[in-house]
Amino acid sequence: MSAESTCKRLRVNVKGIVQGVGFRPFVFQLAVKFSLGGFVLNNSEGVIIEIEGNEQALTSFLNTLKENPPPLARVDSIDMESVTAQGEKDFSIRHTDENSLNLTMVSPDIALCEKCEEEMKDPSNRRYGYPFINCTDCGPRYSIIKKLPYDRPYTSMREFHMCQECAREYNNPLDRRYHAQPISCPDCGPALYLLDKEGKVIAENSEAIRLTCKLIREKKILAVKGLGGFHLVCDATSDEAVSTLRERKKRPSKPLAVMFQDIEAIKKETFINDEEEKLILCKEHPVVVVNKNSTSSLSLHVAPNIERLGVFLPYTPLHVLLLDELNTPIVATSANLSDEPIVIDEKELLSKLGDVVDAVLSHDREIVNGCDDSVIMQSGDQKTLVRMARGYAPKSMLLPKKIGKKILAVGANQKNSIALAFDDHIILSPHIGDLNSIEAFEYFTRTLETFKSFYEFEPDIIVCDKHPEYETTKWAKGLSKENPNIELFEVQHHYAHALACMMEYTLDEKVLAFCFDGTGYGDDGTLWGAEVLIADTKDYERVSYLTPFRLLGATKAVREPRRVGLSLLFECFTLEEVLALDNETTRSFMQEEIKSLHVMWQKGLNSPLTSSMGRLFDAVASLSGIAQILGYEGESGLLIESVSQKIDLSKKFSYTLEEDKIDIRAMIAQIVQMKESAEISAMFISTIANIILDIADQYPSLPVVLSGGVFQNKLLVDILAKEFKNKNIRYYMQQDTPVNDGSIALGQAYYALKHLWSKDEK
Numbered sequence: 029m030s031a032e033s034t035c036k037r038l039r040v041n042v043k044g045i046v047q048g049v050g051f052r053p054f055v056f057q058l059a060v061k062f063s064l065g066g067f068v069l070n071n072s073e074g075v076i077i078e079i080e081g082n083e084q085a086l087t088s089f090l091n092t093l094k095e096n097p098p099p100l101a102r103v104d105s106i107d108m109e110s111v112t113a114q115g116e117k118d119f120s121i122r123h124t125d126e127n128s129l130n131l132t133m134v135s136p137d138i139a140l141c142e143k144c145e146e147e148m149k150d151p152s153n154r155r156y157g158y159p160f161i162n163c164t165d166c167g168p169r170y171s172i173i174k175k176l177p178y179d180r181p182y183t184s185m186r187e188f189h190m191c192q193e194c195a196r197e198y199n200n201p202l203d204r205r206y207h208a209q210p211i212s213c214p215d216c217g218p219a220l221y222l223l224d225k226e227g228k229v230i231a232e233n234s235e236a237i238r239l240t241c242k243l244i245r246e247k248k249i250l251a252v253k254g255l256g257g258f259h260l261v262c263d264a265t266s267d268e269a270v271s272t273l274r275e276r277k278k279r280p281s282k283p284l285a286v287m288f289q290d291i292e293a294i295k296k297e298t299f300i301n302d303e304e305e306k307l308i309l310c311k312e313h314p315v316v317v318v319n320k321n322s323t324s325s326l327s328l329h330v331a332p333n334i335e336r337l338g339v340f341l342p343y344t345p346l347h348v349l350l351l352d353e354l355n356t357p358i359v360a361t362s363a364n365l366s367d368e369p370i371v372i373d374e375k376e377l378l379s380k381l382g383d384v385v386d387a388v389l390s391h392d393r394e395i396v397n398g399c400d401d402s403v404i405m406q407s408g409d410q411k412t413l414v415r416m417a418r419g420y421a422p423k424s425m426l427l428p429k430k431i432g433k434k435i436l437a438v439g440a441n442q443k444n445s446i447a448l449a450f451d452d453h454i455i456l457s458p459h460i461g462d463l464n465s466i467e468a469f470e471y472f473t474r475t476l477e478t479f480k481s482f483y484e485f486e487p488d489i490i491v492c493d494k495h496p497e498y499e500t501t502k503w504a505k506g507l508s509k510e511n512p513n514i515e516l517f518e519v520q521h522h523y524a525h526a527l528a529c530m531m532e533y534t535l536d537e538k539v540l541a542f543c544f545d546g547t548g549y550g551d552d553g554t555l556w557g558a559e560v561l562i563a564d565t566k567d568y569e570r571v572s573y574l575t576p577f578r579l580l581g582a583t584k585a586v587r588e589p590r591r592v593g594l595s596l597l598f599e600c601f602t603l604e605e606v607l608a609l610d611n612e613t614t615r616s617f618m619q620e621e622i623k624s625l626h627v628m629w630q631k632g633l634n635s636p637l638t639s640s641m642g643r644l645f646d647a648v649a650s651l652s653g654i655a656q657i658l659g660y661e662g663e664s665g666l667l668i669e670s671v672s673q674k675i676d677l678s679k680k681f682s683y684t685l686e687e688d689k690i691d692i693r694a695m696i697a698q699i700v701q702m703k704e705s706a707e708i709s710a711m712f713i714s715t716i717a718n719i720i721l722d723i724a725d726q727y728p729s730l731p732v733v734l735s736g737g738v739f740q741n742k743l744l745v746d747i748l749a750k751e752f753k754n755k756n757i758r759y760y761m762q763q764d765t766p767v768n769d770g771s772i773a774l775g776q777a778y779y780a781l782k783h784l785w786s787k788d789e790k
Contacts, residue, residue, distance in 0.1 A: 037066070037080040037113040042093075044104035045133045045424065046075045048178040050164030052121050053206040054098045062089050065116035069123070070177070080116050099165050099311060100138055104426040121201055133424040133453070134170050134178070134482055137255045137399060139313035139343035141166035143204065148345050149352075154193070157234055159346035160217050160393065164208045166311075170422060170458070171256045171397050172210060176482050180209045184394035191216035210393075218393035220346070225386065227378050237346075240389045241353045248386040249273050251363050251377055255344055256399025256418050256458075257370035258363035258377055260384065261287075265356055270329040273359060276384040278366070281659035283331035283666075285315045285338035285401065287360040289351040294339050297324045297357070303406045312419025313343035314402035317742075319673075330359060334670040336742075338403060343418075346391075362400055367464040369471040372398045397478055398471070399458045407745040411763045414740055416445070416770055421458035422479075423765065427781070428452075428534070432788075435780045436476075436487035438500040439773035440521065442546075442661075443766065444472060447773035448479055449781055454531075455479070456765060456774050463499045472500070489784075491517040491776035493524070495549035517780055521548030522559040523568045524775030525735040529762050530565065531778035532771075538564045539760075540571075540727045542720055545736035545768070546586070546642030546661070555579070557640025558690065560723055562730065565782035572723055574644065575689045578635040580625050585643070587658050590616045591625070592643050593650030598629045600696045611700050612653030641716070641738050644692065651699045652708040662737065668709040669743050675710035677747065680718050690719055717747040724757055732759040737768040 042051075047070050055068040055077055064081035079089060090106075097103050140148075144161045147153045155161045162168070172183040180186060190198060194213055197205040205211050212218065214233075221229045222236040231239040243250060244262060247269040251258045260277065262269040264286045274280060288294045291309060299319040300308070307316045315338040320331070331337050340360075342348045351358070362370045363381055371377045372395040374388055399421070403414040416423065427449070435449040444460040457479060463469050479485065492504035501518075508516040519527070525548075526541035541561045550556035551570075558574035578595045585591040593613035597606045603626045607619055614622065628635050642665070649655045649664035654671065658664060681695035695715060702708050724732050732752065739745055739761060752759045765771045 034082050035080060035113050035115070036083055036086060037078060037111050037116075038086060038108050039111045040077040040079060040090075040093075040106060040108045041074065042077065042103060042106050043074040043426065045100070045102040045135050047133070048135050048169060048209065049100035050098045050204065050206070050208075051075055051101050053164070053201045053203075054101075055093070056119060056121050056201040058089055058092055059119035062086075064089060065119055067120045067122045069121070078111065079119075080113055099141070100135060133455070134173060134176070134422050136312075136419050136421055136423075136458075137168050137171050138166050138311055138419060139341075140345050140348060141311070144345065145348060148348070155213055157349065158214050158217070159220050159237070159344070159349055160210070160212055160391070161345045162208060162210050163204045164206065165204065167208070167210050168255055168393075171395050171399050172393070173482075174396050178209060183209055184396050185210050185212070188212055188217055188393075218391045220389070220391045223374065223378070223388040223390060225378070225382055227375070230387070236389060237349050237353060240387070241350060243387055244269075244354060244358065247272070249276065249384060251381065251385045251388045251390075252346070252350070252360075253374070253388075253390045253395070254347070256395060256397070257372045258374075258388075259360040260363045260381070261358045261360050263356060264326050264330055264359045267327045267329055270327040270359060273361075273384075274329060277361075279659075281332055281663065283334065283336070283338060284359045284361045285340060285403075286326065286330060286357050287340055287342055287347065287351065288357045289355065290341065293357060294318075294341075297321050297326055298337055298339060301406070303409070303411075307404055307406060307411070308339065308341060312402060313341050314404045314419055315340045317403065317405040317414070326357065334666045335673055336666065336670065340401065346389075365467075367462055368467045369461055370398050370400050397475075400461075405740070405742060407742045408749045410745060410749060410761060412740060412745070413762065413764065413766045413770075414768065415443070415459045416456070416766050417458040421445075421456060423456045425454045425456075425531075426452060427454060429785070431781060431784050433488035433784060434485055435489045435491065435777050435784075436485075437491040437773040437776035437780070438476075438504050439776070440493055440769040441495070441498040441500060443769040444500065445766075445770050445773050446472075446476055446479065447777040448483065448485055449777045450483065450485060454774070454777055454781070455483075456771070459766075459770055469499050473503075487514060489515045489517065489780050491519055491780045493549065493772065493776075494518045494520050494551075498549075517776070517783070519776045519779050520551060520568075521772065522556055522736070523561060523563060524772045524779070526561055526563045526568065526733050527565065527775035527778045528765060528771035529733045529735045529760055529775075530563075531774050532762050532765050533760050535731075535733075535760065536565055536782075538562060538730055539733045540724060540730040541568075541733040541735065542723075543736045544641035544738035547638065547640050550639075555636055555638035555640060557638060557642055558644065559639070562727070563733075565778065566786065570688070572685070572688050572690060574639040574641060575691045575693070576637040576639045577643075578629050578632065579638050579643065580628055580635050582634050582636055586646075586661075588656065589646035589650035589658060589664055590656040592647040594622065594625060595629060595635070596647050596651075596693075596696050597700070598626060600693045609700060611651060612656070613650045616650070616656040641736075645738070647696075648699065648708065648712045651696070652702075652705040654705050654709065662740070665738070665741055668712065669741055671706040672710040672713055672743055675706050677710055677714045677743075679707075679711045679714065681711050681715045683715060683719060685719070685722060713741070713743050714747065717744055717751065720748060721751055721755070724752075725755075732757055734759065734761040735767055735771075739767050
């Protein structure tokens with residue numbers, strides 16, 4: 029049989045993140061390697077390949093395509109069919125009409141790759157010391173895209189015309205910069221400059237880097253333009269510099285992330301395990317929360333009173349150049365005002381943070397879409413996304429089948445993100461943030477318009493939270509009222525938490541969901557937060573919850589744990605007994621204040637009921653003397669975890685599980701008899717874990733779902749993971765999407781999806 033008679037031709041359809049990530053040149057090079065003919069092109073669903081040659085070469089080609097795609101690609105599916113052979117010997121990359129590309133998935137921004145870093149540090153390379161070096165394996169994507177398709181004219185690189193040498197690389201399929209849209213060099217790319225507080229240029233290019241480092245060494249506070257926004261930076265080893273930053277930013281205690289030159293520098297200051305090291309070194313370069321080293325040279329003001337530290341490596345060429353010049357770690361925290369999104373424009377930065385910074389290191393490549401740093405932690409073998417942004421978002425997920433309508437889920441008010449579902453995709457946006465200001469809500473609407481533009485998307489269905497005061501809920505109801513053809517779903521907050529986890533693992537069965545967080549609007553009008561649900565994708569039943577208690581002063585109690593502690597004392601003791609207690613909580617008030625607050629408690633004046641686990645953490649922080657006033661959300665949980673690190677976790681407090689209530693009054697009575705805050709904290713975390721395990725034992729046939737911000741507590745998750753394994757209990761906790769409110773939109777979208785699919789099945 030001749031070679032010609034064994035020739036076959038296949039049509040291959042590849043879906044996933046396969047555009048703007050070097051996929052077509054990868055296919056071209058692979059085809060050339062195996063002497064195959066045909067072509068590759070982008071289409072509205074991904075990439076189409078027609079490939080022709082002998083069967084053995086085709087098999088090798090397909091195996092490589094499946095097993096070793098380009099670093100930034102994500103292959104969701106490969107479908108193929110045989111077509112008539114055409115005797116084609118050469119392989120080509122074909123261009124596609126841009127109007128057919130409205131369903132391509134937008135790739136996240138990715139950290140500088142090793143090859144580009146090597147070139148940047150090579151004195152013989154034409155991009156030596158160039159702070160904007162990139163290729164198809166790294167660099168900006170989402171942050172520079174104005175609209176799809178992802179071509180240079182539709183990005184903020186449009187203003188920079190390629191020089192002859194860059195154009196040659198851009199048009200060469202064998203070059204790793206083939207169709208790298210942000211391609212540039214010192215002759216044709218963005219310019220770097222250093223501004224003083226008045227916005228005057230005081231240095232440019234390499235001199236700007238040198239002067240920036242000089243100012244950092246002099247304990248100055250600088251703003252540095254990154255991929256998705258500005259950082260505020262200073263010398264992380266200087267008490268003076270870090271204290272100045274905190275004072276100017278009015279951020280008294282919230283931990284600050286630290287950027288290090290390399291992994292060895294991180295190891296000198298922290299204790300990291302193998303899994304944490306992998307996370308730090310991964311191509312996304314997120315902020316990874318790890319344990320501090322007691323001999324650390326970092327300022328104590330970086331992460332005061334806690335044993336944890338957010339660390340990350342430089343992820344842009346500019347950051348690498350700065351850290352190499354400095355040779356010392358820097359604080360690198362998001363440049364923004366409280367309750368506002370990250371700043372992306374230097375004029376806005378000088379207007380809003382001019383009294384914070386001493387100088388601004390910027391450049392003239394526009395940031396189109398703001399995107400904060402991602403934050404991750406490792407608990408045993410469990411990865412937990414605290415904030416999903418740069419490197420991880422936008423996150424697209426392939427659905428098992430197509431839907432006929434377009435779904436928009438608008439998420440929660442805290443840690444907001446949005447989700448879009450259409451065709452056979454669901455897309456979760458990067459972290460938007462807390463919607464507590466006009467500026468933050470404008471960022472929400474701007475992000476929404478960006479995604480609508482990307483995907484030519486107008487919703488048929490909108491899904492929101494049930495909380496009537498959420499800005500997202502009010503917006504969704506307003507739009508639905510203006511457009512009667514848009515169907516509106518409202519999904520209870522904690523049910524959405526459970527559904528988000530179920531969506532990540534594509535669970536379609538009944539589960540026992542522990543949804544523990546700070547707050548969520550309950551079906552009975554109270555504030556829920558320690559909810560145990562039997563849930564599936566259609567409905568849920570609330571089978572257990574923390575016995576409700578009052579929040580003295582409502583939202584004021586969220587910042588003052590002592591008010592929550594006092595409320596729980598009122599639940600357990602008479603007013604006279606409370607006044608006679610010698611406890612950290614009662615000592616933080618004057619006796620007349622306690623009497624007035626007791627009247628509020630008795631009459632329910634500005635004291636809503638809550639079953640919040642997050643507020644219970646606050647109460648224990650107050651009663652144990654750890655904190656009476658908080659500087660940031662979640663501080664009490666971090667403090668409790670920190671003081672518990674080296675304490676025996678076998679002891680537990682008393683509690684009762686009666687019908688559907690978790691009654692912890694016996695625990696409160698025991699706490700007030702104790703003096704050691706560390707012992708109280710360790711026993712408290714052990715007790716919460718035990719409550720979860722006791723309830724799980726009541727439903728042995730159901731898999732367990734853990735969701736909500738409380739499960740960012742590493743110590744709690746470590747205990748549960750170990751015990752679930754010992755008891756052979758199947759459990760699920762999100763790893764690729766945020767466990768906190770950052771995934772509420774995902775759960776909301778999943779509810780609407782299942783609703784549509786169930787209607788189709790009838």
